[in-house]
Amino acid sequence: MKIGIIYTSVSGNTKELALLIHMLFKKENIAVHLYRVEEFSLNYLDEYDAIAIGTYTWGDGEIPFEMEPLYKAFEKRERKTVVTGIFGTGDSFYPHYCGAVDRFRDLLKVNTNLAVTLKVELLPQIQDIAQCEKFVDLFIKRINSSLKDYCF
Numbered sequence: 001m002k003i004g005i006i007y008t009s010v011s012g013n014t015k016e017l018a019l020l021i022h023m024l025f026k027k028e029n030i031a032v033h034l035y036r037v038e039e040f041s042l043n044y045l046d047e048y049d050a051i052a053i054g055t056y057t058w059g060d061g062e063i064p065f066e067m068e069p070l071y072k073a074f075e076k077r078e079r080k081t082v083v084t085g086i087f088g089t090g091d092s093f094y095p096h097y098c099g100a101v102d103r104f105r106d107l108l109k110v111n112t113n114l115a116v117t118l119k120v121e122l123l124p125q126i127q128d129i130a131q132c133e134k135f136v137d138l139f140i141k142r143i144n145s146s147l148k149d150y151c152f
C-alpha cells in the first residue's frame with residue numbers, strides 16, 4: 001500500500017497543514033510519503049494506492065498554476081480504485097473560499113474514490129486539529145474499506 005501527500009504552498013499555511021496531516025498519519029503508524037508538488041514526478045502517480053492533495057487558492061477561486069499538471073493528470077485518468085482526499089487553506093475574505101479545494105473535490109469525486117475534503121482558514125490553529133484528525137481517520141477508514149472490496 002503506497003500512500004502520498006502532494007501539496008503546494010507559497011506563504012506556508014498549506015505546508016503547515018500538510019505537515020500536521022502527515023504527522024497525524026504517522027501517529028496512526030501509517031507510512032506516508034510527503035512531497036511538495038514540484039518534487040513529485042507524475043510518472044509515479046499510478047504507483048500510489050491513496051493520495052491526499054493539499055492546495056491553497058489563487059486568483060478568483062482558482063487552482064495555483066503549479067497544481068495544474070496534477071489536476072490534468074487526474075482529469076485524464078479515471079482511477080476509481082485510488083483513494084483520495086483533498087485539503088487546503090484559503091481566506092474567507094475572498095468570494096470563493098478555498099475554490100481550488102472545491103475544484104479538485106469535484107474532479108476527484110468523479111474520477112477517484114474521494115474519501116474526504118478539508119478546508120482551513122489561513123494558518124492552521126489548535127482548534128483545527130480535531131478536523132485534521134477526522135480527515136486522517138476518514139481517509140484511513142476508506143483505505144481499509146477499499147481493501148476489503150478488492151480482496152476476494
Ligand SMILES: Cc1cc2nc3c(=O)[nH]c(=O)nc-3n(C[C@H](O)[C@H](O)[C@H](O)COP(=O)(O)O)c2cc1C
Binds near residue numbers: 094
Ligand atoms: C492574489 C491572491 C488571491 C487569492 N484568492 C483566494 C481565493 O479566491 N479564495 C481563497 O479562499 N483564498 C484566496 N487567497 C488566499 C490564499 O489561498 C491563502 O492565503 C492561503 O492560505 C495561502 O496558502 P499558502 O500559505 O500555503 O501559500 C488568495 C491570496 C492571494 C495572495
